[in-house]
Amino acid sequence: MPRLDQLLSSLGYGSRKEVADFVKKGRVLWRGEVVKRPDQKVEASDVRLDDEPLEAPDGLLVMLNKPLGHVCTHSDGEGTTVYELLPPRWMARKPAITSIGRLDKDTSGLLLITDLGPLVHRYTSPKAEVEKIYEVTVDRELDPALITTFASGSVLLRGEDKPCLPAQLEITGPLTARLTLMEGRYHQVRRMFASQGWHVEKLHRSRFGDYRLGDLAPGEWRVLELPDVK
Numbered sequence: 001m002p003r004l005d006q007l008l009s010s011l012g013y014g015s016r017k018e019v020a021d022f023v024k025k026g027r028v029l030w031r032g033e034v035v036k037r038p039d040q041k042v043e044a045s046d047v048r049l050d051d052e053p054l055e056a057p058d059g060l061l062v063m064l065n066k067p068l069g070h071v072c073t074h075s076d077g078e079g080t081t082v083y084e085l086l087p088p089r090w091m092a093r094k095p096a097i098t099s100i101g102r103l104d105k106d107t108s109g110l111l112l113i114t115d116l117g118p119l120v121h122r123y124t125s126p127k128a129e130v131e132k133i134y135e136v137t138v139d140r141e142l143d144p145a146l147i148t149t150f151a152s153g154s155v156l157l158r159g160e161d162k163p164c165l166p167a168q169l170e171i172t173g174p175l176t177a178r179l180t181l182m183e184g185r186y187h188q189v190r191r192m193f194a195s196q197g198w199h200v201e202k203l204h205r206s207r208f209g210d211y212r213l214g215d216l217a218p219g220e221w222r223v224l225e226l227p228d229v230k
Contacts, residue, residue, distance in 0.1 A: 004028065004047070005038040011054055012092035022049065059116040060090060060097060061226050063211055066111040067218040072102040082111060085219055090115070100124060100208075101184050109134075109205030110213050112224075119227075123209065129165075129182040130209045134189050136177045137202035144171060146196060150179070157191045164192060175201075 004023070005016040013019065020038040022028050028035040029048040044057035066072075070082045074096075082099065083091055090097045093115050100112040100123045114120060123130050146169055149155060153166040168180040179189055190200045206213055216222060 001041040001043055003039045004030070004035060004042045007042065007044055007047070007057070008049070008054075010094045011057060012089040012094075013049065013054075055089075056223065059119075059226055060093070060114055061116070061119060061224045062086070062090075062097070062113040062221050063213070063216065063224055064111045064113055064221040065213050065216045065218050066103050066108055068108050069105060071105050072099040072111065074098070079105060082113070086113070086221060103205060104187065107203040107205065108218065109203075110208045110211060111205075112208055112211065113221075116226075124184065126183070130184070131207070132181050132184065132205060132209075133207035134179045134181070135202075135204040135206055136179055136189060136193070136200055138175055138177070138193060139199040139201055141174045142171050142177055142198070146177075146198075147171065149196060150192065155192055155195055157185065157188070157195055160185075164188070167192070 002010075005019040008014065008019045008022070009016055014022070016038065023035050023038045026034050027050050029051070030040065030042045031046045035042070044054050047054050064082060064085065066082055069080060070085070071079045072082055074081070074083070083097065086097070095115050095117065097113050097115045098120065100114060100120050103109060103111055112123065122128060150167045150169040153163055155164045155167075157164065164185070165181075165183050167182070170178040172178055179192075181188060185191070189203055193200050211224070
């Protein structure tokens with residue numbers, strides 16, 4: 001069992017010194033009893049802070065509907081980050097939360113965020129082949145021949161020597177389409193359309209693996225049940 005001060009610190013509740021202060025003020029219970037020492041060994045599931053259970057002690061997985069204009073980076077100076085939409089305590093977790101893959105500043109939609117390294121690897125490994133669906137708006141009328149082209153597995157992106165995996169394209173309007181991918185290369189959707197002479201004007205991800213946005217509004221998030229990460 002972990003020490004209480006280590007546990008609360010790793011979950012972003014405060015430094016060890018701050019946890020010691022929580023204990024001194026009687027704010028922490030373990031199995032219904034007031035904790036007397038910050039170094040007491042505890043089980044996370046039996047700890048209460050201010051009479052509330054600890055948040056996601058086994059790790060976080062969050063679905064965010066990323067708005068336009070936000071970036072998926074921890075670096076300063078690159079603009080408003082997606083992490084500013086989330087509770088500040090999550091960034092203090094150890095390890096801190098990070099996005100599973102990225103959506104660029106001009107792309108909206110479903111973004112998964114976690115503090116579990118195995119989940120990041122599971123969903124971003126080149127061998128993962130996680131299905132992702134994008135809603136696309138382009139600058140000129142779409143040619144139905146693109147459906148066959150994208151499905152052929154022969155689309156080559158500029159600067160790369162390995163063609164994209166076959167992708168499913170559904171044309172939903174003169175300027176709109178739905179593209180289903182099984183990989184996640186850098187700016188892949190925009191580059192695929194550019195390789196055939198189209199410019200993507202709007203891009204939105206509506207699905208990532210088994211996860212769908214549903215009625216989640218832009219800027220809103222939802223904590224998800226953790227899958228098996230072993």
